[in-house]
Amino acid sequence: MASSRASLAAALGVAILLVGCANRAAQNRAIPEPLRAAFPPAVAPVERRPDAVIISSVWDGLAQAERDRLRLQYEAQVLRADAYGAIVDVQGVDRSTPGTTAGAHLGGAIAGAAYLDRGLRGGNYSVGGALAATLLGAAIGSAADRRPQSRFQFRYTVRQGDGEMRYVDEYTATPFRHSPGLCVRVPELTQVGQHVCSQTPESVRQRYLAVEWTPPAAAAPAVDGAATSAADAVPLAPANAAPGPVNSPPAKPVL
Numbered sequence: 232m233a234s235s236r237a238s239l240a241a242a243l244g245v246a247i248l249l250v251g252c253a254n255r256a257a258q259n260r261a262i263p264e265p266l267r268a269a270f271p272p273a274v275a276p277v278e279r280r281p282d283a284v285i286i287s288s289v290w291d292g293l294a295q296a297e298r299d300r301l302r303l304q305y306e307a308q309v310l311r312a313d314a315y316g317a318i319v320d321v322q323g324v325d326r327s328t329p330g331t332t333a334g335a336h337l338g339g340a341i342a343g344a345a346y347l348d349r350g351l352r353g354g355n356y357s358v359g360g361a362l363a364a365t366l367l368g369a370a371i372g373s374a375a376d377r378r379p380q381s382r383f384q385f386r387y388t389v390r391q392g393d394g395e396m397r398y399v400d401e402y403t404a405t406p407f408r409h410s411p412g413l414c415v416r417v418p419e420l421t422q423v424g425q426h427v428c429s430q431t432p433e434s435v436r437q438r439y440l441a442v443e444w445t446p447p448a449a450a451a452p453a454v455d456g457a458a459t460s461a462a463d464a465v466p467l468a469p470a471n472a473a474p475g476p477v478n479s480p481p482a483k484p485v486l
Contacts (some may be wrong), residue, residue, distance in 0.1 A: 252401070282306045283439050284427055286315065286392055292432045297440060304444050308417075309428070312392035317428045318413050319396075320388040323406070330379035338372020339365045382407070389417055 282443045283305035289299065290309050346364035350356025385408045387399045398477065399418050401408075414428035415421060 247325050280306050282308060284308045284310060284311050284423055285429060285435055286430050287312060289430050289432050289435055293435065297436070299437060300444075303354070303422065303446065305439060310392070310423075313395070313397075314392075314417055315414065315423060315427060316389040316391040316397065316417050318409055318411050318415060319389050321385055321408055323383060323385045323408060325406070326382045326384050326402075328377075328380045328382070330443060331376045332373075333472075334375030334435075335369040336371040338375075339369035342368020385409075387420065389415065390419060 265430070283301055285301070285307060287309055293301075298307075343361060345368075346361050350361075357364040381404050383403050383406050385403070387401065387403045387409065389397050389399055391397055397417065399420060401420055407416065409420065409422070414423050414425050416423055426438065
């Protein structure tokens with residue numbers, strides 16, 4: 232009788248242990264919903280389109296189909312005629328200011344005189360103590376000094392895209408400047424491609440539209456997983472085709 236009770240207790244213990252292990256495994260497999268939301272599935276990064284800087288006069292001379300393709304294939308930036316130009320002359324002035332040391336000199340002199348006066352009045356005087364007092368006073372007085380500052384002013388003469396001359400001032404901490412003939416944005420004076428200042432519709436076609444390109448809608452799968460057919464792609468006419476309606480993203484504002 233005792234052996235049967237022991238066997239029954241052992242069997243119950245094993246059953247309880249198996250049930251506990253099964254529940255624990257099920258809990259490990261089931262991920263709570265808040266935890267899923269906190270760790271969303273990784274998304275592949277979107278490839279960034281290359282930049283295409285085009286001046287407004289050339290942009291207006293392109294066909295509508297060409298402008299639509301530029302919007303789809305590139306990050307098109309259209310520059311106004313007064314937003315770029317070539318540097319024709321530059322003049323510079325060194326406006327740096329030297330540092331001051333009057334505070335350190337005055338502090339050292341006051342500390343040294345105070346130490347000497349104390350020694351003459353009966354205190355202990357030593358050359359080392361006088362030197363230490365002078366150095367300490369100079370260190371305290373240097374807080375009132377001003378550090379040297381390097382500052383250079385450059386005045387650029389820029390011939391804008393519309394032919395007008397314009398002066399643009401720039402202040403820098405280094406004596407290096409832009410060279411005459413460089414094509415820059417105005418008034419930022421940041422360099423753009425040299426081809427921008429001599430851009431024509433034909434050069435834009437050769438630089439940006441002569442490259443073979445497949446529209447993203449014809450190559451990428453649909454959102455629901457079904458493949459997109461070539462008939463669903465955005466129709467793009469060749470460079471010399473007549474203008475036609477094309478669904479394209481809006482162009483960036485004219486800079």
